[in-house]
Amino acid sequence: MRKEVRTIVYDETLKLEAYRFEGIVQPFPNHFHEYYVIGFVENGERQLSCKGKEYTISNGSIILFNPNDNHACSQHDDGTLDYRGLNISKATMLNLIEEITGKHKLFGFSKSVIVDEEVCCYLKSLHEMIMNGETDFEKKEQLLLMMSTLFQKYEQPFDEGIPECRQEIEKACKFMDDNFSDRIYLDQICKYSGLSKSTLLRAFTREKGVTPYRYLETVRINEAKKMLEKGVSPIETAMLTGFSDQSHFTNYFTRFIGIAPSIYRDIFAQKDEEE
Template sequence: MDKVQYQTVPNQEIGLIDANYRTFAFQRHYHLDFHIGLITQGEQKFHYQGSSYHAGTGQIVLMPPDEMHDGQSKLDSGYQVKVFSLDPHWLSDLADLKRSSDMVGFNQLVINDAFLFNTLVELHQNLANPSLSQLAQDCLPYEGFARLFEQYGAKEQKSVVPLGNQSVATLKEYLMANLDQPVKLEQLSSLCQLSPTQFQRHFKAKVGLTPYAWLSRLRLEHGMKLLKSGVCGTDVAHQIGFYDQAHFSKAFKATYGVSPSQVG
């Protein structure tokens, strides 16, 4: 049976996931946050940038934000994983990047490093401890991620994916400002100075999803952030463009494996 626990910590830039997946499979999707997954049991398989990968017990998966991927168990017995969900801006500050055009990158997607794995598992467990002091909550991530940055980190330039006379990043900013509004294809194509047909074709080629599927994921990802910050499910549904709580709950559970009320 699939079991997923999403937990918030005082630092809202950090989210914790503790999951046991057996039958649940993630369809092609992306995250707004950086995800660091620690496979504690079993084996996961996934596709990323046209290649197939798998990660087993004791391995670490580093998934950057805005990158398309899927995920499911490789074994019938499933897999267990602890995940850090980290705000990209916070992670860049933690890595002490000097320029806003820089971002954190890593030279490996799957890492096999027992010492680092055990360090991060301990950090995950400590941050999930409600009795941990505020100062410890603030300081432990710096210590826990230090080896990750030192051994595997890399500074990268933020990539610009063009879309007509705009970029995918500009389009995302526009949609984030209008998540509660009904968005029309004509609006998006005009923003990029493309015809609706051109926009759909170019968008699918650049991003790997239809505009509708991409917007749906964007809404749910932002909805997850709002839930973690303490906003109630009904308000979240309205803020991200769902005008019916039931439809929001159904879409959320299909995407994340839990209902909105289980986040927190």
């Protein structure tokens, strides 16, 4: 079996993360991100689930995830996965949209999986530039060309619609967002939201695509990323984000992000040393 290689680079100029996985067999559980994800498969075949739909992705497939799109994937065969991707925060995306369209409003992607030779060409070229530390002008130009094409072909309003029990579900989310560092029980969430356990679990999972517990896990991991980026140690991050111990935290972080928290922290420590 090929050796797994996982590389992540934060581009300070573009304000986004570029990452590359080579020889990966690790499955990723159902989860979501606070940011946009744009990526493509270089080699391998995977089964992807996104927002209740199933896809088989392989060489040339491009994935487009909006913030909060729940998704999971696992290897489809006995092979491995080679994958490149970009993580783009909502703030960075909002600036890109305004630069390209003049509108100060977030867009979403209308499709989760596409095959588009033009987009793939831009994406591969941009990813290589970021990984190789190419000049800022060329990278920014390539990013704007790629995003202009994506907006033109796959834009949709960034609107999640009005779900059943929306207010109660949002109250449940707010409770977990505000108290993620504490030990949280289902009874507490139900009391705060005003829903019974069965109603909460059904309505929450239907609307968010993940269970309340998986939502809480994802909130904790997203907060952990922010702390690690600021140089907080993994052990302190584990304590501040509500994990029982560092081992528990490391296992979850690696499952969701694909690399260990110490490695993720070192990426940003190296960036600070270079500045």
